[in-house]
Amino acid sequence: MAAGKDIHDSERDKVWSRLMAAAQTGDQHAYARLLHDVVPYVRAIIRSHHRTADRIEDIVQDVLLTVHRVRHTYDPSRPFVPWIAAIARRRSIDGLRRWRRTDMAELFDQQAYETFADPRAKRESETSDRVAGLGDAIAALPAKQRQAVEMLKLREMSLAEASGKSGKSIAALKVNVHRAIKALRARLGKEVR
């Protein structure tokens, strides 16, 4: 049984290796087939680190983008599986770090929206209602910052997706969204006061 699995794995590796070698010469069909074929394998690796479906899919896409970027580093005389597995594991761990940072920065407290026992809280709530509105504040942002906020915060796209869609680098998107949040905080905070 184990021997059968080994033969299957070795055959699969040979097929993937051939497809990648063809992809390196510019064969788009071979490349598309390879990417299709490796997705379940990549997803299985990522699943060992992540639970939610959207995060898993986000990292699968991150892995595919990385494969595309580093496809010239694959040596067809070597097995393909360790190469793709190393990329999948690294991106999966990078994803863990990224979300840990995000989770630490974000708070979720349902009651915080509903507590009005403290009159000061109610007053603040009413004051915030008077604020011209978040939409206006976002509309007033510079175009790059507005696009970053809309994609990453309002439409909840992943960095990889937003990068692919906008053509902007991940680093640039992070900087723009950071500046936008800072600008919104400054503007809304001023109006509340």
Place this chain on the structure above:
Amino acid sequence: METTEQLITRLAAQARPVRRLRPPMVRAVLWLVGMGGVGGVAIALFSNLDVTIGRLSEPLLLAELIGILGTAIGAVIAAFYLSVPGRSSRWGLVPIPFFVLWMASSGDNCYQDWLVHGTDGWALGESFACFRFILMTGVPIALSLLLILRRAHPLAPIRVAAIAGLGVAAMAAFLLQFFHTFDITFLDLAVHLAAGAMVAAGSALVGLSRRRGGFMPPARPM
């Protein structure tokens, strides 16, 4: 929101022929031979080669030179291997035995010097000149190595740049031996190590800056 299927279609449509990287050992040897050539010319033209060759009869100094050169070659080879996905992380262990030999022989050399000269063994020799030498030779060598390693878009850039930095620091220390024709004190050794650590840390910082869209671009498309 782009689905995985749509992403695959987009990436496949962008597939152009790529120039494969040569195997890490070939790239490492080519780079080392190139650097060896430049270093050899510099040694032949500017160093006090006769004195250095005369000092090679001292077994401790010979062990130190082997340790330094082994660290340099081992770390550079390791950096080339670690920059490519799927290669064993054990390549990072290659320079360690040589590094231990370097530190042990160098330390023993200082100890002997201290026994002979007593507290003078702690004095600062030509340390500042050596410090400057290691930095001035290390920085251009590090830049050339990091530029070549950058082609692989390493998945773990900090680790790759740090081990490359160790190799470069050792290479600069090796060259220094041909211009540094006297026994070193403990303080000299500390200054050499500090200069080497600065080269290695500087290289690691270059690896770090890659994450922020700096010197080494991220593996994901920009």
